[in-house]
Amino acid sequence: MAKIRVLVVDxxxxxxxxxxxxxxxxxxxxxxxxxxxxxLRKLQEAEYDLVFLDIKMPxxxxxxxxxxxxxxxxxxxxxxxxxxxxxxxxxxxxxxGANDYLMKPxxxxxxxxxxxKLLNQKKIIEENIMLKEQxxxxxxxxDLIGASSCMQELFEIIxxxxxxxxPVLIRGETGTGKELVAKAIHAKSExxxxxxxxxxxxxxxxxxxxxxxxxxxxxAFTGAVKTRKGRLxxxxxxxxFLDEIGEIPLKMQVDLLRVxxxxxxxxxxxxxxxxxxFRFISATHKNLEEEIKxxxxxxxxxxxLNVIEIEVPPLRERKEDIPLLxxxxxxxxxxxxxxxxxxxxxDALLFLQSYDWxxxxxxxxxxxxxxxxxxxxxxxxxxxxxxxxxxxxGMDEQECKSLEAVEKRHIEKILHExxxxxxxxxxxxxxxxxxxxxxxxxxxxxxx
Amino acid sequence: MSHKSLLSKAPIAIFPLGKMGNLIPVVVAANIxxxxxxxxxxxxxxxxxxxxxxxxxxxxxxxxxxxxxxxLEIEYPYVLGITSVDISLPIFTYVxxxxxxxxxxAVMSIYRLDRDAHGGHVSESLFFERAAKVxxxxxxxxxxxxxCNNHSCLMQFSAKLETLDTIPLYFCERCKFLIQRIIYQNPxxx
Numbered sequence: 001m002a003k004i005r006v007l008v009v010d011x012x013x014x015x016x017x018x019x020x021x022x023x024x025x026x027x028x029x030x031x032x033x034x035x036x037x038x039x040l041r042k043l044q045e046a047e048y049d050l051v052f053l054d055i056k057m058p059x060x061x062x063x064x065x066x067x068x069x070x071x072x073x074x075x076x077x078x079x080x081x082x083x084x085x086x087x088x089x090x091x092x093x094x095x096x097g098a099n100d101y102l103m104k105p106x107x108x109x110x111x112x113x114x115x116x117k118l119l120n121q122k123k124i125i126e127e128n129i130m131l132k133e134q135x136x137x138x139x140x141x142x143d144l145i146g147a148s149s150c151m152q153e154l155f156e157i158i159x160x161x162x163x164x165x166x167p168v169l170i171r172g173e174t175g176t177g178k179e180l181v182a183k184a185i186h187a188k189s190e191x192x193x194x195x196x197x198x199x200x201x202x203x204x205x206x207x208x209x210x211x212x213x214x215x216x217x218x219x220a221f222t223g224a225v226k227t228r229k230g231r232l233x234x235x236x237x238x239x240x241f242l243d244e245i246g247e248i249p250l251k252m253q254v255d256l257l258r259v260x261x262x263x264x265x266x267x268x269x270x271x272x273x274x275x276x277x278f279r280f281i282s283a284t285h286k287n288l289e290e291e292i293k294x295x296x297x298x299x300x301x302x303x304x305l306n307v308i309e310i311e312v313p314p315l316r317e318r319k320e321d322i323p324l325l326x327x328x329x330x331x332x333x334x335x336x337x338x339x340x341x342x343x344x345x346x347d348a349l350l351f352l353q354s355y356d357w358x359x360x361x362x363x364x365x366x367x368x369x370x371x372x373x374x375x376x377x378x379x380x381x382x383x384x385x386x387x388x389x390x391x392x393x394g395m396d397e398q399e400c401k402s403l404e405a406v407e408k409r410h411i412e413k414i415l416h417e418x419x420x421x422x423x424x425x426x427x428x429x430x431x432x433x434x435x436x437x438x439x440x441x442x443x444x445x446x447x448x
Numbered sequence: 449m450s451h452k453s454l455l456s457k458a459p460i461a462i463f464p465l466g467k468m469g470n471l472i473p474v475v476v477a478a479n480i481x482x483x484x485x486x487x488x489x490x491x492x493x494x495x496x497x498x499x500x501x502x503x504x505x506x507x508x509x510x511x512x513x514x515x516x517x518x519x520l521e522i523e524y525p526y527v528l529g530i531t532s533v534d535i536s537l538p539i540f541t542y543v544x545x546x547x548x549x550x551x552x553x554a555v556m557s558i559y560r561l562d563r564d565a566h567g568g569h570v571s572e573s574l575f576f577e578r579a580a581k582v583x584x585x586x587x588x589x590x591x592x593x594x595x596c597n598n599h600s601c602l603m604q605f606s607a608k609l610e611t612l613d614t615i616p617l618y619f620c621e622r623c624k625f626l627i628q629r630i631i632y633q634n635p636x637x638x
Contacts, residue, residue, distance in 0.1 A: 018537040021548075022537075026595045027595060105538065105541045108543060108605075
């Protein structure tokens, strides 16, 4: 590992000598300059990790040297050295980008803590810059991010699959980014200028899913005032993505199979057949083979869907991608929330990598968003993610004293965990879908 | 350091600086001998030159004391000054000791070593232990050692008494190895 390079700039020989002496004893590679001009020359010749800079110097002021350093090498940490009485100038220097200031004479312990803090901060900033570069250059594929070998393989598969028009079945756990894979295939295919229409089959009750997919004619049923196009029709010329295909009721599986085979369908209440042409992509977190065995999924539909199969790995199997993803989400939420959070500390990254992420990338995304929103400082630390290890997240004792309040929070939590997949949530809650819909209505619950 | 001979009987000389009892130099010398296994000679006390005193700080400049010790016309390769006055450097509010990295002179002060965090006096044994630690730490710098990150090493930087009390009275394996290389680089052991 390269030695830390430090430059001490002060016109007082005695200050230079004592500071250089201490820094050398701490093992740093130290140089000194007796004035601003000499300092700028040294800064041209070499790069320094840390600069101690006297504010008052006879040739060029410390403030001017500071501005030049920050223009040339913004990552260099600068500590202004000031005498008692010139603190205001030091504060002014901080506004211009100085990282801290020291008032002579200072406590030896304070110097040690300050140097360690700044070098640690510099390391974090550099790591973040490196990660940002990795994100922008090598590891991004459409909106998918991953430097791991399994993600690189996935990118290659998408590239190959995009060029053909066969149906694709994307498998993967909840929150792994199956829809992003579908979007990437669409974006790379010849249909990229056509629409990308997505629908989560698990998010609708059976009758609503049917109207969403097939549309309806005016007067088809009570309330059908106007004719409405379904998603099948809207996807014409582009890609239709059916998420949670395993949630489709058996009756509708037959209808869907017909659409896929005949490339035409009828709106609900309609008599005319409407021809359609789209690329069909579906996704599921379920084991469809098991579903077939237990009679919940049609074998013929399965074979129709599963021409090409893509497996999206869970986040716990590509933990090396977590820093990249975390950095990506941090940049996004910093922009969206306009909060000055600019980095993740080393302990935060280690913690994020040690966590198992049952909700996969989506859970990581939500965690970063929450941490950014609630952050007090500019660097997210392990403490900012402590909520991940708590059981019933956000359960406020005061708020949840009544049985109804507890029921509401529990249903909300389960729905969130199931990404608003009603069937799945109903199964977990051990109530039927209608009851769940009623409770959602009663508590006015909405997806986040 | 290779030019320095450690063949002489006592490569390290201790100079009591100003008024000080006999006990502290003896304790420090004994600890240096015990830990480094090299002879130490206690010399006659010297006065600290007046120009080392910083009126505005009411402290002595450790850097100027080092210069005074370095320029003493004596044959010892290493010189350690021990004083009971408060010493500091222009940038620091105080120091326990100061040494030339890879050089000849080191100085230490016992001024701040006999108190606890609340200003009360500490036991004599703790006071002696602290003095021995500061002396050996500064000698480590004379042997070209940097501050060590190992918490179980005398070369860990300790600006506070609390830290000084947590470090042991011995060097870590790495620092010990480096010291021994310097001490025993000559085939004839001191």
